[in-house]
Amino acid sequence: MRAMRQLAYGAPLVLEHVPEPVPGPGEVVVTVTRAAVNPLDVWISRGSVAAAGPLPRTGGGEGAGVTADGRRVAFRGAGLGVTRDGAYAERVAVPAAALADIPDGVSDAQAAGVGIAGVTALDVVELSGITPGSTVLVLGASGGVGSYALQLARARGARTIAQTSDASRVASLTQHADRVVVSVGDDLEEAVNHAGEQAVDVVLDGLGGAFGGPAVRLLRAGGVMVVYGxxxxxxxxxxxxxxxxxxxxxxxxxxxxxxxxELSAKSATLLAEIASGRVAPRIAAELPLVAVNDAHLRIVERRAGGKLLLVP
Ligand SMILES: NC(=O)c1ccc[n+]([C@@H]2O[C@H](COP(=O)([O-])OP(=O)(O)OC[C@H]3O[C@@H](n4cnc5c(N)ncnc54)[C@H](OP(=O)(O)O)[C@@H]3O)[C@@H](O)[C@H]2O)c1
Structure with a gap:
């Protein structure tokens, strides 16, 4: 079968024809219909994730597909793409505990990115303690995590402010945000104040860097900032x-x-939110499996604008 393989850190992934995966005890083989691409895959590919195992290895930490007995599933975790062969392949062996069933009405493309971006958004929204009426600033709101976080915060009754550094994304963020601000970091307070908000109750921050200081200064008394990236x-x-x-x-x-x-239970929660229509994944592009290096580059150069998916 075809797989995109990391042969050396810091080098592009390479298309190889490899043997079919052999499931270990408690594992099943999933025929991958969509693999989702995450910034973590880029850091792993560069060799900057300490936990990453030996090479060569098939990349990709999550995806969606179908099992031999016909279950449509999303999967993430268990070291996929980090310590064992991952989702950038036609088939992958996955511990059964890491599977979440995809409900009717949710497509494989919608489900493929719930495991990492969706579950992270769910967790950071929970951790922040958002309550109805909270004002929430979501940094990197066009991204995989940010776009889910924005919608989950709003679904919990929050007033939402979405940040992007790219003015061309304002219109697409407006549907899920009460305000959209364009900021590259140092100008964050000015941009939020200019949008009519003096302070916020919660910041969800996957950016850090030049955004971190201004974001803390925007918190009102007792406010919470969750830093996840x-x-x-x-x-x-x-x-x-x-x-x-x-x-x-x-x-x-x-x-x-x-x-x-635990991850698959949280994925199931997210999939139910998608099935109910309360949350919609922001899918930027579906690319052929061999385009994985281009997908990584789009993330690094901030050209993704949402979740990138690979079609094996
Ligand atoms: N802690 C965890 O468990 C966990 C889990 C998942 C992800 N993460 C981390 O969370 C972060 C976001 O993940 P993601 O999947 O949402 O990434 P993503 O899809 O690449 O989205 C990040 C968004 O942030 C903005 N951005 C990216 N680089 C930027 C920069 N240098 N300066 C300003 N804005 C920038 C971009 O929006 P605009 O171009 O619209 O400005 C981009 O759409 C990453 O650092 C990732 O590694 C952590």
């Missing part, structure tokens, strides 16, 4: 007074440690 840079600075006087909380989230059964 660092797409715009690995560090940011806040002064002690900016932080403690308003009793702000800055909380980190890293989802890599969750076990497969």
């Amino acid at each position: 660092a797409s715009a840079g690995p560090s940011f600075t806040v002064t002690a007074t900016e932080f403690y006087r308003k009793m702000a909380r800055v909380v980190g989230y890293g989802g890599l440690g969750s076990n497969p059964a």
Whole structure:
């Protein structure tokens, strides 16, 4: 079967013809119909994820497909694409505990990205303690996680402010946000204030870098910022007074440690939200499997504008 393989870190993935996957105890083989591409795949491909196992290895941490007995499933976790062969292939062996059934009315394309982006959004929204009426600033709102987070926050009754650095994305974000701001980081407070908001209750931050300090300053007394990524840079600075006087909380989230059964239960929650129409995945493009390196580049160059999917 065909698979996109990492032969060396820092090098493009390569199309190879490899033997069919052999399921271990408690595992099933899934015929992949869509593999979802995530920034994590890019970091793994560069060799910058400490937990990544030996090479060569098929990439891809999640996807959707069908089992031999006809179950339509989404899958994520259990080391797929990190410590074992992943989803960038025609077929993949997956622990049965990592499968979530795709409900009727939800397409494989809609389901393929729920495991990482969707579950992360679900978790950070929960962690932030959003309540009806909360004002929530979602950074990187056009992205895989941000686009889900924006919709989940709104579904919980929040007033939502979506940030993008790309003015061409404003119109598409408006349907899920009360306000959309264009900001490249340092100008975040000005952009939010200009949109008529002086402060927010919650920030969901997958960007860090130049966004982190201004985002903390935008929190109102008792506000919460959940930091789950660092797409715009690995560090940011806040002064002690900016932080403690308003009793702000800055909380980190890293989802890599969750076990497969927990992840698949959360994926099922997300899939039910999609089936109900309350949440819609933001799918930017569906590309052939061999275009994975182009997909990685689109993420790095911020040209994705939503979830990228591969069709084996
Ligand atoms: N903690 C966890 O468990 C976990 C799980 C999943 C993801 N993550 C991390 O969360 C972050 C977001 O993931 P994702 O899947 O949503 O990524 P994504 O689909 O690439 O979206 C990120 C969005 O942020 C904006 N962006 C990206 N790089 C930027 C930069 N340098 N400066 C300013 N804006 C930038 C882009 O929006 P515009 O172009 O519209 O501005 C992009 O659409 C990544 O860093 C990822 O590694 C963490």
